[in-house]
Structure formats: structure tokens, C-alpha cells
Amino acid sequence: MNDRMQQAFNDQINEELFSAYIYLAMTAHFEAMNLEGCAAWMNLQAQEEVMHAKRLFDHVNRRGGRVVLKSIGEPPVDFGSPLETFEKALAHEQHITGCIHDLYRMAQEESDLAAQLELQWFIDEQVEEEENTGRAVDQLRMAGDDQVALLMLDREFGARTPEEEE
Numbered sequence: 101m102n103d104r105m106q107q108a109f110n111d112q113i114n115e116e117l118f119s120a121y122i123y124l125a126m127t128a129h130f131e132a133m134n135l136e137g138c139a140a141w142m143n144l145q146a147q148e149e150v151m152h153a154k155r156l157f158d159h160v161n162r163r164g165g166r167v168v169l170k171s172i173g174e175p176p177v178d179f180g181s182p183l184e185t186f187e188k189a190l191a192h193e194q195h196i197t198g199c200i201h202d203l204y205r206m207a208q209e210e211s212d213l214a215a216q217l218e219l220q221w222f223i224d225e226q227v228e229e230e231e232n233t234g235r236a237v238d239q240l241r242m243a244g245d246d247q248v249a250l251l252m253l254d255r256e257f258g259a260r261t262p263e264e265e266e
């Protein structure tokens with residue numbers, strides 16, 4: 101893989117690890133509110149982000165490139181209400197989708213077919229990420245100020261299971 105692609109993959113590894121950091125901060129935020137199901141949902145999300153970073157990491161290595169890990173930014177501490185927190189998670193996923201699409205377009209410009217194939221998995225994954233997070237946002241909006249509905253949703257979010265990697 102050429103230098104431009106290698107650098108862009110390294111930047112994306114950093115984006116994915118920062119995502120994990122944000123979701124861990126959201127886990128802590130929900131733990132502090134005693135919303136264990138929401139916390140478990142975010143914790144699972146954080147683990148998936150580490151898996152995404154590792155997938156890009158492996159791709160760079162398998163192509164004879166050099167992984168360079170950069171420092172990870174500090175995430176916020178307070179994300180607001182459960183709805184506001186999930187809305188921020190959705191906005192973050194939309195940002196990551198944009199990054200993946202830019203990376204794919206770069207791979208096309210550079211005629212890097214192997215990177216394009218790898219990134220197709222991520223394009224598909226982002227559809228799922230936005231779908232899952234968007235559903236949670238919609239459900240929390242429906243619950244509104246109803247505390248019982250919120251507790252029921254918390255239980256449902258806690259039942260989320262890890263995604264199988266293909």
C-alpha cells in the first residue's frame with residue numbers, strides 16, 4: 101500500500117480507537133446514572149470499535165505497511181440525558197461514516213483494490229452502526245419523560261449481544 105493510503109489507514113485506526121474511548125466515557129456516564137442496560141450497550145459498542153481498529157491495523161500489516169499509533173483525544177465526561185447521549189453517539193457514527201466514505205474514495209483514486217475490498221466491509225458496517233444507534237434514539241424519543249418506559253428500554257438495551265465478525 102502506498103504512503104498516502106498507509107497514512108489514511110493509520111488516521112482511521114486513531115478515529116476508531118477514539119470512538120472506543122467516547123463509548124467507554126458514555127458507559128461511565130450511564131453507570132453513574134444507574135442505567136446498567138444503557139451502560140452495557142455502550143460498553144459493547146466500545147469493544148466493537150477496538151475490533152474495527154484492529155481490523156484496519158491487520159490490513160496495514162498484511163499489506164507490508166507500518167502501523168503508527170497516535171495519541172487518543174480526551175472524550176467528554178457528561179453527555180446529558182439518555183436521549184442526548186444516544187443522539188451524540190448517532191452524530192459520531194455519521195461522522196465516522198463520512199471518514200470511511202472519504203477513505204474509500206481515496207482508495208479508488210489510488211487504484212488500491214485491496215483497500216477498496218476491505219473498506220466495503222466498513223461501509224456495510226456503518227449502515228448497521230447508524231441503524232442500531234438511530235433505532236435507540238427513536239425509541240428514547242418515544243419514551244419521552246416516561247420513566248417507566250425508560251427503565252423498560254434500559255432493560256432492552258442491556259440484552260444487546262455482540263456482533264459476529266465475518
Ligand code: OFO
Nearest residue numbers: 119149152196229
Ligand atoms: Fe467503527 O464504527 Fe462506530 O465509530
